[in-house]
Structures are given as C-alpha cells and as structure tokens.
Amino acid sequence: MPKKKTAADTAETSGTTKTAEPAKPTITKTVKFHIHASKEQGNDFCALTSAYAEACEYVSGYVFDHEFILNANTLQGFLYQTVRERYGLKSQMAVSVLKTVVSKYKTVETQLASKPYKYIATEDGKDVTKYIPRTLKWLQEPIHFKRPQADLVHGRDYSFVDNGTALSLNTLGKRTRVAFDVPECFKGYFDGTWKFGTGKLVKLLGEWYFHIPATKEIDEAAAKPSHIVGLDRGLRFLVTAYDDTCKTTFFKGSDIMRKRQAFADTRAELQAKGTRSAKRALKRISGRENRWMSDVNHQISKTLVQSYGKGTLFVLEDLAGVSFAEENLSRSRKGRRELRSWPFYQFDQFLKYKALEAGSSVINVPAAYTSQRCPLCGRIHKENRDHKQHEYLCDGCGYRSNDDRIGAMNLYDLGIMYASGNKEPGLRLRK
Numbered sequence: 454m455p456k457k458k459t460a461a462d463t464a465e466t467s468g469t470t471k472t473a474e475p476a477k478p479t480i481t482k483t484v485k486f487h488i489h490a491s492k493e494q495g496n497d498f499c500a501l502t503s504a505y506a507e508a509c510e511y512v513s514g515y516v517f518d519h520e521f522i523l524n525a526n527t528l529q530g531f532l533y534q535t536v537r538e539r540y541g542l543k544s545q546m547a548v549s550v551l552k553t554v555v556s557k558y559k560t561v562e563t564q565l566a567s568k569p570y571k572y573i574a575t576e577d578g579k580d581v582t583k584y585i586p587r588t589l590k591w592l593q594e595p596i597h598f599k600r601p602q603a604d605l606v607h608g609r610d611y612s613f614v615d616n617g618t619a620l621s622l623n624t625l626g627k628r629t630r631v632a633f634d635v636p637e638c639f640k641g642y643f644d645g646t647w648k649f650g651t652g653k654l655v656k657l658l659g660e661w662y663f664h665i666p667a668t669k670e671i672d673e674a675a676a677k678p679s680h681i682v683g684l685d686r687g688l689r690f691l692v693t694a695y696d697d698t699c700k701t702t703f704f705k706g707s708d709i710m711r712k713r714q715a716f717a718d719t720r721a722e723l724q725a726k727g728t729r730s731a732k733r734a735l736k737r738i739s740g741r742e743n744r745w746m747s748d749v750n751h752q753i754s755k756t757l758v759q760s761y762g763k764g765t766l767f768v769l770e771d772l773a774g775v776s777f778a779e780e781n782l783s784r785s786r787k788g789r790r791e792l793r794s795w796p797f798y799q800f801d802q803f804l805k806y807k808a809l810e811a812g813s814s815v816i817n818v819p820a821a822y823t824s825q826r827c828p829l830c831g832r833i834h835k836e837n838r839d840h841k842q843h844e845y846l847c848d849g850c851g852y853r854s855n856d857d858r859i860g861a862m863n864l865y866d867l868g869i870m871y872a873s874g875n876k877e878p879g880l881r882l883r884k
C-alpha cells in the first residue's frame with residue numbers, strides 16, 4: 454500500500470513518552486486481536502469507524518480554524534452536541550473524538566518544535582545559521598483523519614465477556630458481541646495485575662482488528678542504580694555501550710546496514726518494474742526486512758538487558774533531538790536520515806520494555822555535544838573529532854580514543870549526573 458505522507462501519518466507514534474523521568478514504573482504492551490465479525494457486524498463496524506473518522510475530521514477543522522484550542526474540555530463545551538448529533542456517536546465516543554484530535558495536534562506540535570526552520574543569514578558580512586521555531590501555525594491545512602478507525606474506552610465502549618473469550622463492543626446502534634483469536638501471550642493478562650486502556654478498532658486488508666494497550670505497574674527499580682551504561686547509536690556500530698567498569702562493547706552495524714542496502718536495492722528494482730507480480734514481491738520483501746530488523750533489535754536489547762542485570766540505568770540520546778544537534782549537521786544527509794528511521798526508535802522501545810521487565814530503567818538525554826566533549830577533561834571542541842579517521846583527540850588534555858566510544862562515554866557521564874540527582878542532565882558549552 455503506498456503510504457501518503459500527511460501530518461496525521463507522522464503522528465502515529467503518539468503513545469510514546471520522552472520524559473527523562475522514569476517516575477512511575479509501568480509497562481505497556483499493545484495486544485492486537487483478530488476479531489471474528491459477521492457480515493452484519495462488519496457493516497456496523499464500517500459505519501462506526503467511518504463516522505468516528507469523519508467526526509475527527511470535523512473537530513480537526515474546527516481546531517485548525519480556531520487558533521488551535523488544544524483543551525478537550527473546552528472543545529467539549531463547543532462541539533460535544535454537534536459531534537453526537539451529526540455523527541451519531543455515543544456519549545463516551547464523542548468525548549474520545551475530542552481527545553484523539555487534541556492528542557494528535559499535541560504530538561505534531563512537539564514534532565514541529567523539534568524541527569526548527571533553518572536558514573542562512575548574513576551578519577556583518579558573515580554567513581550565520583539561524584533557526585526559527587516551528588509552531589502549529591506552520592501547518593497549511595488541518596491534520597487529516599482519513600483512515601476509518603474508532604477509539605473505544607474500556608468499561609464504557611468495550612469489555613471482555615464470556616471469561617475473556619469474547620468482546621462486547623459499542624457501535625452506532627446496538628452493542629455487539631464478537632469472538633476473537635486469543636494470542637497465546639495474552640492468556641496471562643487476566644490475572645488482575647493488568648489494566649486495559651482505550652482500544653482501537655481498525656480494518657486491515659479486509660479483516661477487523663482490535664488493539665488494546667495493557668498496562669501493568671512493576672516493582673520500583675532500586676533508587677540507586679547498580680550499573681550505569683551509556684549507549685550510543687550510530688551507523689558503523691548500531692550500538693556502542695560504555696559501562697561502569699570502563700568496558701566498551703560494540704554491536705557492529707556495518708553488516709546490518711549492508712543488508713538493509715541490499716533490501717533497498719531489491720526494492721528499487723521491483724518498483725522500477727511496476728508489474729503486478731513485482732508489487733506482490735515488494736510487499737513480501739518489505740515484510741521480511743521488517744521482521745528481520747525487528748529481530749536484530751530484539752537480540753541486541755535482550756543481550757544488553759540480560760548481561761547487565763537488575764537495577765541498571767541505560768542512558769540513550771533523545772532521537773527527537775538528534776537531527777538538530779549541531780554536531781550531527783556534519784553527518785551526511787543519508788546518515789542523518791538513517792538515525793531517524795524506525796529501527797532506531799524501535800530499539801528504544803524494545804530496550805525500555807525489556808529493561809522495565811528486568812527491574813532496570815532507561816532514560817533519554819539530549820544528544821547535544823555528546824560526540825564533541827572530551828570525557829576526561831570536559832572540554833567541548835568540535836574539531837577534536839576526526840570523522841574520517843573515526844578518532845577523537847582532545848586538544849586540551851591529549852586524550853585519544855575511538856570516536857564511537859566518546860559518545861557512549863559522555864552518555865555514561867550524563868547517567869552519573871542523573872543518578873546523583875540532576876533530573877535533566879545535559880551538556881552545555883562553557884565559555
């Protein structure tokens with residue numbers, strides 16, 4: 454399926470949090486059920502999800518035309534009745550529409566803020582790089598909600614019935630009951646320790662699915678971490694780990710990147726062909742590549758979490774900021790794009806999930822200067838890094854090291870700052 458690039462598409466990741474504070478250790482897993490809808494139920498679901506999407510479109514247009522009111526309560530005062538009457542939604546779902554739209558706008562707002570507009574100005578005869586922060590006002594049109602789907606609140610719009618073997622769902626008309634395939638891993642979710650969040654009803658390739666986030670509180674990781682590990686992500690090494698025994702571990706990325714390139718070449722070839730069989734092959738290949746890349750991420754995150762054990766604090770750079778950190782402007786365009794691609798985000802998610810399960814934690818810290826600072830004397834000097842030789846040589850104290858290690862060492866230092874009470878650690882240029 455060709456993916457259209459719209460603001461709504463880029464907002465798909467709204468569930469992730471980027472706070473540096475692992476305040477309340479909970480773990481969330483989204484469980485996807487394939488549901489057995491009869492033809493009639495399928496029609497009901499079509500009507501519901503279309504009405505829901507149209508209501509979101511309407512509210513989105515309103516938000517766009519009214520100075521971006523991003524408060525669901527305020528919007529409720531203006532729009533609740535109209536949304537209920539015009540789209541025939543039940544009370545809770547009308548409220549969900551408002552919340553869904555507000556949360557997408559907030560996600561897009563964050564994304565825009567992290568991508569300031571860059572231009573070159575001339576000051577006193579010199580070229581200076583300037584940035585203008587982007588706000589929602591930069592949007593040219595409302596965020597679209599074209600895909601038919603509906604959000605159903607647990608306890609109100611959906612519940613498990615028949616000992617967890619069937620779902621009872623609200624539609625525009627009568628409530629309806631459907632059986633679903635119970636994923637093997639899901640069987641343990643009814644032990645009372647999991648809370649079910651707002652579910653999403655979606656249609657994929659002609660079949661109906663219901664996605665439910667399940668959240669569980671887990672044991673508070675030890676207040677003082679027993680290990681701190683800085684993790685630098687890159688292209689030559691997917692991950693470089695630096696720990697409190699001064700040990701550096703490299704997870705080689707070049708083989709993986711070569712394989713991704715091979716996949717990309719095959720894809721381009723098939724795309725150029727454009728025949729129907731080429732299109733089918735294309736679909737197969739992209740699925741295979743995704744599964745294989747996910748597997749790599751699973752393996753690396755699992756190895757890290759298992760080898761360091763309980764109570765480890767893993768420190769990662771915040772990928773949202775990576776593309777704008779001054780230091781990264783020197784990377785190639787392709788390199789920067791790779792760093793923002795989904796495998797890197799997925800690694801974050803896998804590591805967070807596995808770490809929490811193992812009683813460890815993960816924090817994200819700003820990426821700024823992590824590859825320019827000398828971990829020995831603290832001097833920040835861009836020219837100390839030689840990209841071609843992959844070497845870092847401090848012009849202040851003479852410290853010399855592999856440049857991939859420098860990033861991990863600085864992230865480790867930020868982890869130390871965090872563990873000693875600075876909840877927003879970051880590197881700053883000192884004059």
Ligand SMILES: [Zn+2]
Nearest residue numbers: 827830847850
């Ligand atoms: Zn130094």
